[in-house]
Amino acid sequence: MVPWFSWSAAILFVVGLYVSFFVAPTDSQQSEAYRIMFIHVPASILSMFIYLVMAGYAALGLIFNTRLSSMMASALAPTGALLAFLSLWTGALWGKPMWGAWWVWDARLTSELILLFLYLGFIALHASIDDPRRADRASALLAIIGSVNVPIIYFSVQWWNTLHQGATVKFTGTSMHVAMQQGMYTMLLAVWLYAIAVSLLRVRCIILERECKAQWVSELVEVRR
Amino acid sequence: MNWGEFFSMNGYAWYIWGSYGIALLIFFIEIVMVRHRKTLVLEQLHLMRNAEDVVT
């Protein structure tokens, strides 16, 4: 399954990049800089979506004590953290020419930053517990607490911001060109498939590491060689 | 449209190539790290198998 996802991700990347750079027209307000959106939006959407999926897997692992879903949760975390970082980075590069500042204390930006911290906390907690079962369960609990807290944090930050300086940032592209939409969707799908492929690859490593004593592992083709 | 114009991105070259460069770099590093981890695990398993062979 992994090759299938990774090849389709690669193909879609090429198509998406082609559409976003050659087909999509130059935006009237933002000139060429809006092309950052084609990587920024998919990264942001997926970083949030992956957190939800991760928390879901973690909850399954905690409630039904299934090892596979806990492993899946821990395999998703690094990808999610990287995408969150990517979304912040590209957001900063977009914000500088558009708003004139690398960073604005906007609700969205702040929550994305906190999301990155939550990912890092999850990874750090998982890494610092030696007993893998306890690590799974403890970090699952943390992921669930985090997912409960994200909405609270989002709204409190939003309120805090509007109270202080008034809403400053609004998404300007109201009516998007068809090619822009196509480019965006293709890139979204590409990043999505990439995330699936890389976390499946990672979960395979984790399974091999954790189940190295099981009989079936030594019968795998790759191990036999 | 020639290539020079394309790469200059109407003056936004740094921002745009900065973001895409980092994106590709991150994806690349992640893939390399996962593959490296996989080879490490497989090596470990080979070691364990060989150790068993010696014992039995």
Add this chain to the structure above:
Amino acid sequence: MLEVSNLACSRGDHLLFSDLNFSLSAGELLQVQGANGSGKTSLLRTLCGFMMPVAGEICWRGQNIRELGNTFYAEMIYLGHLNAIKDELNALENLRISAGLAGCKVDDKQVIAALRRMGLRGRETLPVKVLSQGQRRRVALARLLLSNASLWILDEPLTALDVGAVGLMQELIGEHLLSNGMVIYTTHQPLEVVGVATRWLALS
């Protein structure tokens, strides 16, 4: 009373033992044996409900201890490797608190009597940090005297104890068994209780 069927335990991803079956009824003494790392402590901790068994179930009076919860905890007492006493408090305060945690109200007379029985006369109000290892262990063991639990789960109760205290423990266990109590313990030292046949459980 206590029945364990098909129990399997693991530490991390490493399986310690599986398919363990035994039962214990009133007045019986069970010694768990096994080499270091064979899972003695893990077995006792599973019996206390700290650890989730991988498979199998533990029943107390015919009901799973997970479902029983507090009713089971009210009838058992556990003494681990650690003494569970605070250095900053004296023996009297320590015992008053631990008895309180076990759900019983005790008055100072009972506590002092228990401490005297454990050979700690005159040290009741000294801070525990000035006591020796063996004396601290005695303070911890005095909890057994203050509880009315019928199941005693003792993990290495004899560490740091001198010959006299070991004899005292044998006496205490004997009395407890006579009043229809049950004892499960692990030890590396010989422990003979007069008039009671010790049952053995070997973990490999």
Add this chain to the structure above:
Amino acid sequence: MNKLSLIGLLSLVIRRDLVLAMRRRADVLTTLIFFVIVVSLFPLGVGPEMDMLRKMAPGVVWVAALLASMLSLGRMFSADYLDGTLEQMMLVPQSLSALVLAKILAHWMVSGLPLVIMAPVLGLQFDMSAQALWVLIAALLLGTPILSMIGAVGAALTLGLRGGGALVSLLVLPLCIPVLIFGAGAVEAVVSGTSAGSHLALLGALLLVALVFTPWVTALALRISME
């Protein structure tokens, strides 16, 4: 022998933790002194202009309170974990959540309450008005218990781990952001002439939510960590 009621048990645990804290006064004082020093360092860092200090005061006091409460979190369960008392607490024939709540309360009395009492004095350093000081006290009274409760979850999750102190801050600080925002916001609202009521009400709501869920979650985390 008599059975002990739930209330009796809770007061026993609280009294025990308070006695222990009194016998180890140095730990309590360290937290308080840390709080005072952090707050006093800010004017030295940003300069002595009164206008700016007055504006910064609520945020500074709240951030310092947050950091100070992180400092004392490690103590909440680790001493009991190391000497085996925590094992015994899990065998208590009462609900573990209630017991955890008692421990959180005791922890707050030892590390949160002194901060609340100390805060007005520090507020005077920043030339805050009397009204702002009262709101600061109210906000801290509502907010510091939440910090203790969220912190308890983090402390329970990182029980017995290497480098637990730094890790617990990484886990807990992002979750404390709403408390920080509303706590500092209440005082700022008063300073800028509007009412602090809505901020305080939100803090109260957060406190209630935390009061309902965190003892239970902490108990769960303790069970996981004790395995």
